[in-house]
Amino acid sequence: ETGVTQTPRHLVMGMTNKKSLKCEQHLGHNAMYWYKQSAKKPLELMFVYNFKEQTENNSVPSRFSPECPNSSHLFLHLHTLQPEDSALYLCASSQDARLSGANVLTFGAGSRLTVL
Amino acid sequence: SQQGEEDPQALSIQEGENATMNCSYKTSINNLQWYRQNSGRGLVHLILIRSNEREKHSGRLRVTLDTSKKSSSLLITASRAADTASYFCATDSGGYQKVTFGTGTKLQVIP
Numbered sequence: 559e560t561g562v563t564q565t566p567r568h569l570v571m572g573m574t575n576k577k578s579l580k581c582e583q584h585l586g587h588n589a590m591y592w593y594k595q596s597a598k599k600p601l602e603l604m605f606v607y608n609f610k611e612q613t614e615n616n617s618v619p620s621r622f623s624p625e626c627p628n629s630s631h632l633f634l635h636l637h638t639l640q641p642e643d644s645a646l647y648l649c650a651s652s653q654d655a656r657l658s659g660a661n662v663l664t665f666g667a668g669s670r671l672t673v674l
Numbered sequence: 675s676q677q678g679e680e681d682p683q684a685l686s687i688q689e690g691e692n693a694t695m696n697c698s699y700k701t702s703i704n705n706l707q708w709y710r711q712n713s714g715r716g717l718v719h720l721i722l723i724r725s726n727e728r729e730k731h732s733g734r735l736r737v738t739l740d741t742s743k744k745s746s747s748l749l750i751t752a753s754r755a756a757d758t759a760s761y762f763c764a765t766d767s768g769g770y771q772k773v774t775f776g777t778g779t780k781l782q783v784i785p
Binding site: 564601603648663664665667668670 | 707709714715716717718719722762764766772773774775776777
């Protein structure tokens with residue numbers, strides 16, 4: 559265990575479903591991130607929250623909706639997804655997203671999403 | 675946008691041999707990090723090297739950084755079957771943490 563827990567580990571959903579991915583960290587970090595990992599593509603940064611404020615939205619379609627109620631929890635709400643959204647969704651945390659130069663990411667194990 | 679590119683894309687070696695992976699990037703950086711990912715799992719941080727450092731060691735890992743060539747290498751000495759994983763370089767170019775990753779090198783260590 560890394561200290562970052564993601565649930566569920568696997569999710570299969572239809573294009574009209576609404577589901578959510580959950581991430582929780584027990585490291586006392588103040589920044590949390592969502593990344594998307596598709597086969598043979600670089601990791602794509604989707605969202606960044608620092609001290610509960612969204613600081614980055616990397617041109618992500620509105621069918622992905624993040625929520626960060628506190629520094630320890632991060633959600634990704636999914637609605638009307640497309641088959642090409644099937645991927646491994648990784649949550650990460652770090653001490654503080656402003657600490658450029660020494661900020662190391664701690665990742666969860668990921669949520670494998672399949673959209674039918 | 676992608677910053678680091680790893681080379682080779684895949685590498686297969688015998689246990690006990692050394693494995694070398696390279697990373698090239700395009701813009702100036704504050705630091706460069708290497709991560710490892712076991713199949714279908716999250717990434718695990720291995721080592722961070724700052725832009726003013728040239729070489730860093732951690733156990734069987736040796737990382738070099740050449741900012742003039744915008745490249746880094748990761749050397750794993752005396753490889754083990756447990757080192758089988760994908761390895762990613764990640765560059766931090768400053769501002770609000772924008773750590774960007776490449777596509778990774780898939781390493782297979784054959785027992």
